[in-house]
Amino acid sequence: MVYTPLHSxxxxxxxxxxxxxxxxxxxxxxxxxxTMKAIxxxxxxxxxxxxxxxxxxxxxxxxxxxxxxxxxxxxMGRVSACSTLYGWGGSPVEWDSAEAKLSWDxxxxxxxxxxxxxxxxxxxxxxxxxxxxxxxxxxxxxVFAGIEEALKDGxxxxxxxPRTDVILELEPRLKAVFPHIPVIALHGQSxxxxxxxxxxxxxxxxxxxxxxxxxxxxxxxxxxxxxxFDSSLQFAAQKAGKKDSTRIYLTATPSADYQRRFxxxxxxxxxxxxxxxxxxxxxxxxRWGGNWQKSIQKKQIPSPLLSWLTxxxxxxxxxxxxxxxxxxxxxxxxxxxxxxxxxxxxHADDPxxxxxxxxxxxxxxxxxxxxxxxxxxxxxxxxxxxxxxxxNDLFTEAALVQIAGRVGRAKEHPAGEAIFFHYGKTExxxxxxxxxxxxxxxxxxxxxxD
Amino acid sequence: xxFQKELCLYCHMPFEEQTGWAGLLFLTExxxxxxxxxxxxxxxxxxxxxxxxxxxxxQGRCQDCIRWEETxxxxxxxxxxxxxxxxxxxxxxxxxxxxxxGDYELARLFGEEIRxxxxxxxxxxxxxxxxxxxxxxxxxxxxxxxxxAGLKMQEGLxxxxxxxxxxxTRRERIERRQVFEIHPDAPVFRGKTILLIDxxxxxxxxxRQAGILLKEAGARRVxxxxxxx
Numbered sequence: 026m027v028y029t030p031l032h033s034x035x036x037x038x039x040x041x042x043x044x045x046x047x048x049x050x051x052x053x054x055x056x057x058x059x060t061m062k063a064i065x066x067x068x069x070x071x072x073x074x075x076x077x078x079x080x081x082x083x084x085x086x087x088x089x090x091x092x093x094x095x096x097x098x099x100x101m102g103r104v105s106a107c108s109t110l111y112g113w114g115g116s117p118v119e120w121d122s123a124e125a126k127l128s129w130d131x132x133x134x135x136x137x138x139x140x141x142x143x144x145x146x147x148x149x150x151x152x153x154x155x156x157x158x159x160x161x162x163x164x165x166x167x168v169f170a171g172i173e174e175a176l177k178d179g180x181x182x183x184x185x186x187p188r189t190d191v192i193l194e195l196e197p198r199l200k201a202v203f204p205h206i207p208v209i210a211l212h213g214q215s216x217x218x219x220x221x222x223x224x225x226x227x228x229x230x231x232x233x234x235x236x237x238x239x240x241x242x243x244x245x246x247x248x249x250x251x252x253x254f255d256s257s258l259q260f261a262a263q264k265a266g267k268k269d270s271t272r273i274y275l276t277a278t279p280s281a282d283y284q285r286r287f288x289x290x291x292x293x294x295x296x297x298x299x300x301x302x303x304x305x306x307x308x309x310x311x312r313w314g315g316n317w318q319k320s321i322q323k324k325q326i327p328s329p330l331l332s333w334l335t336x337x338x339x340x341x342x343x344x345x346x347x348x349x350x351x352x353x354x355x356x357x358x359x360x361x362x363x364x365x366x367x368x369x370x371x372h373a374d375d376p377x378x379x380x381x382x383x384x385x386x387x388x389x390x391x392x393x394x395x396x397x398x399x400x401x402x403x404x405x406x407x408x409x410x411x412x413x414x415x416x417n418d419l420f421t422e423a424a425l426v427q428i429a430g431r432v433g434r435a436k437e438h439p440a441g442e443a444i445f446f447h448y449g450k451t452e453x454x455x456x457x458x459x460x461x462x463x464x465x466x467x468x469x470x471x472x473x474x475d
Numbered sequence: 476x477x478f479q480k481e482l483c484l485y486c487h488m489p490f491e492e493q494t495g496w497a498g499l500l501f502l503t504e505x506x507x508x509x510x511x512x513x514x515x516x517x518x519x520x521x522x523x524x525x526x527x528x529x530x531x532x533x534q535g536r537c538q539d540c541i542r543w544e545e546t547x548x549x550x551x552x553x554x555x556x557x558x559x560x561x562x563x564x565x566x567x568x569x570x571x572x573x574x575x576x577g578d579y580e581l582a583r584l585f586g587e588e589i590r591x592x593x594x595x596x597x598x599x600x601x602x603x604x605x606x607x608x609x610x611x612x613x614x615x616x617x618x619x620x621x622x623x624a625g626l627k628m629q630e631g632l633x634x635x636x637x638x639x640x641x642x643x644t645r646r647e648r649i650e651r652r653q654v655f656e657i658h659p660d661a662p663v664f665r666g667k668t669i670l671l672i673d674x675x676x677x678x679x680x681x682x683r684q685a686g687i688l689l690k691e692a693g694a695r696r697v698x699x700x701x702x703x704x
Contacts, residue, residue, distance in 0.1 A: 078479065078481070078482050079482065079487060081579065081580040083577075083579030083580070083613070083614055083619075084579075084614060084622075085613050085614065086609055086610070086613050086614060087610070087613050092613075094577070094579070096487075096578060096580060097487070099572065099576050099577070099578045100572070100576060102576065103576060103577040103578070103613070105613075
């Protein structure tokens, strides 16, 4: 089946005129194309924003009026009251179900297999499903069978994640296991924005350009910033799926709201309490850290942290130390470098972020001071972690569980230390410890640990 | 909804409560930016080139301006440029969102400062865009800055379309033929002091090209204000 470029471009997307290559502009009158006003009743149709503080007027030369525009999704190009969104209302794109064959010869652990089955069932029944899997359970392999099931039925699939790094990591893995199906990866820097693919990997931001496109939406890390925080991204994820789509939420730390819906039975769910290597998650420890800010201002490493770190440095094991503020971290870096020169720091806007993590992996660096940016997604064998100022609001239950989840992930080194140094114990710390304890107990009960 | 918190103009995060009596009694003008975004901006203060506002160790004239003045015909085209901020990485992103993404509202941040910095002039002209750029962007960023500052502006120049100037070297920019023409309905420039408004002073070529034209038309002085350099 061959499709016109316009058909491929607009299938499942809603685009502004400036996002459509000009050679197609004459074909937009086709009865297969529907149009709508991009801002209606003071709400942006692309991102759902209706907050008057994020809608503004400007003297628009194109329409000659004081035109309303959406400031919330401005980074994706300006949506204004006189713009039109174009979508495809004609026949859908089809592909040969034989091409959707999964080529993967890995083996799932019993609990991964259970989750995989639940996902396949959710695809067949068009249901919503929460997959609550501890850090290190091996989430990616669990979704393969469900994706294959959907693609075989001619259904379109999307895996959305909040961060570009996750998409970049998923892309080669999914291309390898679905070698005969076009797969595209969309993030801020990708160049394939116009292509059609049955399987789309996308940052949640890029979903803003989709509408009514996917039969299966897999949303990774629903609890992570910015997705959990930004209502327009949730709107985008909702809009990108078809009305009766299957929605799979993958997370290690579901929000209170998801947990509540799950416990009440409003949301179907499957819990994976054990890591793929069948060893318990190392228990984090809550430890008094003293008035750590004052120590740092006095140019001293807080003594409880210092004695812990001295032992770790002696053991020659890698470590992360999490800080609540960039400024304090930068202030503290020279103190730590006084202990050992193989310590550096990273934060969200650090252009050398990836490089430094690579150096830690390669053993060139022993430790990194970091903000919460490294709380997810990094796996480093033998890693130990400490949080300083764990009483700060940034360190929620979810953040602390994720941080503790960096430890003991490798099969060969399932142990390690996670210490929350604080200047006043919080409920969040206790809840994080309790959550990990409960998961380990559950895993033991189900016979998932050796 | 009552008492909704203000949002930071740039990052859209809600503002933390104003602390202290001054804030409570509305004695301090609330900032439009949160503390984090505000700290990304680097105001130009202290010693600078008296011609182009380049920050310098001591007051005087910078090498670039000295070189300009040795260039015949363009040397005396611009009498003085005043810039408010350094074109650092934050400003680069800020202007990119304002100008290329088209977030008109971002001009609000500089309204007051431009109004205060603008020297007395007989007429104020925003540096124009070519018709093609204007169609692309929907508004002229230089005019937007003047509007937010409450300045009364006139149209005095027209810009011919050319390839993107941002991608040129200094030499290419300087050697280009004139990019402006006098607007058919332009006011009389003879003997007048004219103030140009633009977003960035990069090499100063654009402003000087406008200056040459205005001086040829008899303008007495040509001044400019930009938010960044």
